[in-house]
Amino acid sequence: MSERPSLWWIDWRLSPGSLVRETIGRFLLFCLLGFGLLSLLLSGGVSRILADRYAITAVLRAEVPSGEGEGLARKAAALPPVRSATYRDPEAAWKEFLRAYPGLDPLRGTGENPLPGYIEIRIRPDRLTVEDVELVASALGAVSQVEQVLAGEDWLPRLLRAGRLASWACWGIFGAFLAGFFLVGRLQERARAVALAGDFAFLAERGISAGRLAFLRAAGAALAGFLLAAVGTAASGGVLFLSLRKFPFLERVVGSPADLLLPRTIASAVLFSIGVAMLCGAASLLGWSSARSGRK
């Protein structure tokens, strides 16, 4: 009985050089896509940026003492949609105001500070919605010490709509990259199938069905893709983690490095790898099919 050769990794055996190049390229691409995926997952698109830029200002009455203002800030911070609430006394408000309008300082002949203290409330990125903002604003507005709540009622919906569009754009770009990868991968698979057509015909003459060959090739490509995507995503996660640790300001855009280890993040990365594997397998099958039919 003659020993039948294994068809797993047939391409590696027939054309190792080109496959190494493809693998390196795919790994780099998956690193890039993994980095993008993790960044998008952590930042929620532009939600974190928006949440960092947006704040509700609860202007206190002039007679509210500092202690009371700080107490109010603590209470506001306990609201579910609130990420942080910071009390600023009138002096801090005045300094901040003068930084915004530096020409006013010498005009204030009396030297009195006409500004009251305020509480700056920031919303969680995932709760930055009109409903949650209104919830917080109404809760603050009901407090007698609060004179006015500035929640950007006139521009917040526009801002959120722009944020949604930006997020969709980010995910669209990510999807476009995946689609591009799929197309390029299909072409690569076809090209390799064409290049190895003689070898495949030889195998067919020896009784190996074309279907089995195509399936095994696709399975190998999917497995390789899964591994490459998983490793690439893990590598990009490590880079992201180190970057966030090294450059904390990135946290305001991306998020906390600890979020990388959240189950939902890991699950997303696994799903991403599976998806990539499926794309790789599909690209292999489509490439084989087009090479056999003579289509491009």
Place this chain on the structure above:
Amino acid sequence: MEFGPLRPEMNPGARRILSAFLVAVVSLGIFFPSAVAGARDVAAELRRERGRLLEMKEREEKTARELTEALRMEKRSKGRVDQLQERLKRQKSLLSRIDRKVSALNDRLERAEKAVRELEAAHGQARTELRRAEVVAFFGQRAGAGDPWHPSDRERERHFMRVYLAADAEGVARITRAREKKEEELTGLERQVAVTEKKRTREKKVGDTLLSRQEAERTRLAGIEREKKRKEKELKSLRAKIARMESVVSRVERQVKERERRARKAAAGKSAAREPAEAPRRFASLSGGLSAPLAGKVVTRFGHQHDTTFDVTIENRGVEIEAPSGASVKSIGQGEVAFAGAVSGFGNVLIVQHGGGLFSVYGRMESFLVKQGEAVKKGMVVGRLPESPSGKSVLYLELRAGGTAIDPTSVIPLDR
């Protein structure tokens, strides 16, 4: 015997002269009309002297009245001067107060003007600052408008800018209100100063008027004092003359008495026993007793009385009894009419001698119902009081014992 002054306003010299005159008349003309036949030349001399004395007395009375009038005018004038001085003092005090008030008002005015100036400057500065702040706000908001990177910060800054501008506008409004209030106060003060100045001018004019009146009054007073001195000098001279005349009359009286005594001695025959002089008696021991001359009330009392009007002390030798007009005057006791005639200042005077040096004098009578030398009894009507539009008349009653006036109310029951 000597009669004292009969009128309250007469000076003592005049009174003494009148008393001497009455005594002389009584002694010479009534007591011994038949016993002095040899002394007709003396009586004639006495009549002449009496005439001269009466004339001098009238002059003295006139001068005394003029002097009294001058004194009254002097007192009144002095009172007016004092009053004017008091008013001037009050006026000066008032002017001083007004001056102080004007000074205080001027100080307040100055302060208010300064405050208004300061407020105007502050107002101008505040308005300038507000305008500049508005410019800064405009350009600041223009620069920050459409900044999507910090929308909440911009929103807060805009709100605070509104607060800032509102505070500045409120500051301007506050200064404006303060300035308007201060200007109102200033206007009120100016009005007050004007009113006070007007009042000061008016009061100063009043003060000047008072001063000129006081000056005129002083001038008048000086004239009165000169007149008073002249009158006093004149009176002094007149009194000296009267004293000399009184001396003459006294001498004549002594002569009459001596002749009377000689006549009585001759009438007594050869017994040549000297009749002792009739001892003075007391009214209480008068036979038949005494009764009131009429029903009335004593309005002027006997003795030294102080006149508050002229601030002088007058010695009354008798009393004045107020009675209905035309009332009958009765003799207080039995006696003989020693004199019935007119005496200057006392009108018709009736003198009744009761013997023993006792005399009763009734003055200010309208008419006599008895004649000189006629005997009268107690309660006999001797005359009437004059009629008066007021329905009241006054009887002057004087009692003399041994040449001394006594209080009629001490011996006759009179309604006081």
